[in-house]
Structure formats: structure tokens, C-alpha cells
Amino acid sequence: MDDTPFLDRRKARASDAVFIYPWFSSHLDAVMWAGPKIPDPLTVEWLSSEFRSAVHWVWVDDDDTPQAMFKLIDKGRGRAHLTRFAIAPAMRGKGLARGMMQEIADEAYEAGADHLTLNVYHSNAHARRIYDQLGFQLVEENDSTGDPGGPSVHMRLDLEG
Numbered sequence: 775m776d777d778t779p780f781l782d783r784r785k786a787r788a789s790d791a792v793f794i795y796p797w798f799s800s801h802l803d804a805v806m807w808a809g810p811k812i813p814d815p816l817t818v819e820w821l822s823s824e825f826r827s828a829v830h831w832v833w834v835d836d837d838d839t840p841q842a843m844f845k846l847i848d849k850g851r852g853r854a855h856l857t858r859f860a861i862a863p864a865m866r867g868k869g870l871a872r873g874m875m876q877e878i879a880d881e882a883y884e885a886g887a888d889h890l891t892l893n894v895y896h897s898n899a900h901a902r903r904i905y906d907q908l909g910f911q912l913v914e915e916n917d918s919t920g921d922p923g924g925p926s927v928h929m930r931l932d933l934e935g
């Protein structure tokens with residue numbers, strides 16, 4: 775039986791934060807998701823304010839409950855930077871990530887970007903494998919001094935229509 779859920783994508787609302795906050799059960803989980811600048815502890819209030827202050831995207835189920843999310847930052851010169859990509863723990867391992875990454879790339883392209891960048895930790899082998907398979911290229915090793923997530927890399931994907 776195919777249990778792949780049908781998810782719709784929309785812009786995140788402050789009220790989504792209460793559903794997304796429990797996806798990260800430790801500070802390290804939160805760092806793996808969103809990098810070393812994520813507050814410790816992560817709070818619903820902080821996430822709500824982030825959703826209010828800049829566009830984040832969520833995929834929602836039939837009940838309008840978020841099941842995945844990401845943020846795209848326009849860095850100028852054709853560069854869209856992907857951050858905060860995550861799938862709800864109960865939805866992981868269903869093969870959703872690649873299709874979502876394709877949607878993210880399409881969203882970036884439609885917003886005028888010609889390349890997409892992201893950072894990923896060496897220890898996040900699962901995410902790295904997805905990005906490698908989608909054709910992301912290694913740009914450089916990041917300076918990981920003081921980063922609780924350890925070494926990470928900066929990657930890039932050239933976008934085509």
C-alpha cells in the first residue's frame with residue numbers, strides 16, 4: 775500500500791511554530807537543521823517571530839498541520855540560499871525529500887535565482903547524500919571554529935528552467 779501522504783505547500787504562519795518546535799529534541803538536532811546561530815533553547819516564541827519576520831514555507835497535510843518546512847534567502851546576484859529544510863520526524867524515510875528539494879529549486883528559479891546554495895554538516899550523511907544525488911557541488915569547507923555541529927560544507931546547484 776502506498777502511504778505517501780499528499781502535502782500542499784503554503785507560506786508559514788506564526789501559529790505553525792507550535793507544531794514544528796517538537797521536531798528538534800535537542801540543541802544538536804536544532805543545530806543540524808538550522809546551523810550554529812539557532813537559539814539554545816529553541817522556543818515556540820522564537821520560531822513564531824521568525825515566521826512573522828521573514829517568509830518560510832511549509833508543506834501541510836489535510837488538517838493543515840505542517841509536515842515539512844524550508845526558508846529561501848535571496849542573497850543577490852542570482853543566488854538563493856536554502857536553510858531550515860526539515861521534514862517532521864514521523865514523515866521521514868518515506869522518500870519525500872527529493873521531490874521537496876525539486877520544488878525548492880523550482881521556487882528559487884521562479885523567484886529569479888540561477889543557483890541555489892546550502893550548508894550541510896559532515897555528520898549529516900543522510901542529507902548530504904540527497905544533495906549529492908540532486909547534483910549539488912561542493913564549493914568549500916566552512917570555518918567550523920566553535921560550531922557545535924562540527925565541520926560543514928557549502929554546496930551549490932546551478933538551476934535550469
Ligand SMILES: CC(C)(COP(=O)(O)OP(=O)(O)OC[C@H]1O[C@@H](n2cnc3c(N)ncnc32)[C@H](O)[C@@H]1OP(=O)(O)O)[C@@H](O)C(=O)NCCC(=O)NCCS
Nearest residue numbers: 806807859860861865866867868869870871872894900901
Ligand atoms: C534531511 C531530511 C530532510 C531527509 O528527509 P527524509 O524523509 O528522511 O529523506 P528520504 O526518505 O526522502 O530519503 C532520501 C534518501 O536517504 C536515505 N536514508 C533514509 N534514512 C537514512 C539514514 N538514517 N541515513 C542515511 N540515509 C538514509 C534513503 O534511503 C533515501 O536514499 P535512496 O533513495 O538512495 O535509498 C530529514 O531527515 C530531516 O528533516 N532531517 C532533520 C533536519 C535536517 O537535517 N535538515 C537538513 C539540514 S542541511
